[in-house]
Amino acid sequence: MEFREVVRRRRMVRRYAEQPVDPAVVDRMLEHAQRAPNAGFTQGWAFLVLDTPEDVARFWVSTGADPDTHNTWLDGMRTAPVVIVPLASKDAYLERYAEEDKGWTDRRDDRWPVPYWYVDTGMAALLILQTAVDEGLGACFFGIPGQHTESFREAFDVPADHRPVGAITVGHRVADSGAKGSPARRERRENLVHRGRWGTTVSP
Template identity: 35%
Template sequence: MEFTEALRGRRMVRSYRPDPVAEDVLGRVVRMVHRAPSGGFSQGHRLVVITAPEPRRRIAEISERPYGERGFPAWISKAPVHLALGVREASYHERYQQPDKLDADGAEIAWPVPYWWFDSGALLTLIQLAAADEGLATGFFGPDPQRLAELRATVGFPDDVALAGIVTLGYGAEEPDDRSSRTTRARLPLDELVTWVR
């Protein structure tokens, strides 16, 4: 697939066909963890690939209620794959305490923003593009703060890995009642989003 086609194919969905995703296809998507940027090549990304029915059912049980309360049909439970995106902040600090990354005073840099979260978002985008290239659709949801401990336990991340969110993955189905923001809001004009300094 051409890059522009993959970009056009990258969209969030809330409806999946029940078809399983072949392991080789899924392997090509999750390999993006090696291509994702990480400050100083800290390699703080972590993924848990969940295809087993029981953990997916439990994740949906924990996470789907808020969508149902807003009138959306079940979608988390319908996705044949859940990818838990994690980030290990300590990887960044460990890397930036190594001699080649210390500041002029010999200390770890003062982080202007938490780049581990920034890099996690970059990994999400690469996963979405790789999925689109494979003819797959994706969705994304963040953990409910009230039930974060339950979700973390279900996903199985160690204590030093934070859960950024979960990507749902599968073959997209028609969305008969698509009330997503994509269909209810207009795109802002480009000149409101981009400033040129020439």
């Protein structure tokens, strides 16, 4: 598929067919994710792959979804046969930039203008979403509620120095793509590009 088509077709899919996802396709998603740009080539990310019914069910329970609770969004999302959780390690970045070739001699985090451990892991997550489109699949990125981070961590033995930036459901698309997202309620904004200086906008 042409790259422009991958970008154009990317949507958050919130309901999936019963058909399983080929493990080789999941492997390609993860391979591509690890090609994302990352500060200092730190590679301070990790990816938890949940691809059995038992692990997927445990994910939903650990992140606060009561099995007896039903709504359009949750019922659709729980049909996904695969959940991938991208995790970021702040410590990995602090350690990397305290190494000799980076010139810092300590692990202070106030040197960082933005938390690149989250930025880089977010870019890796986008490559997973784009690969799903290229493979003819659907996917949806969503957040794990903050109050359930620890229960998620305990359910899957995730170490304390790794924090989930969200989760991604993956599966085969169906005609009914699930609960309508915000784009169904909001128009796409225009005039967001400023050329030369702020306030000089151009239409897409």
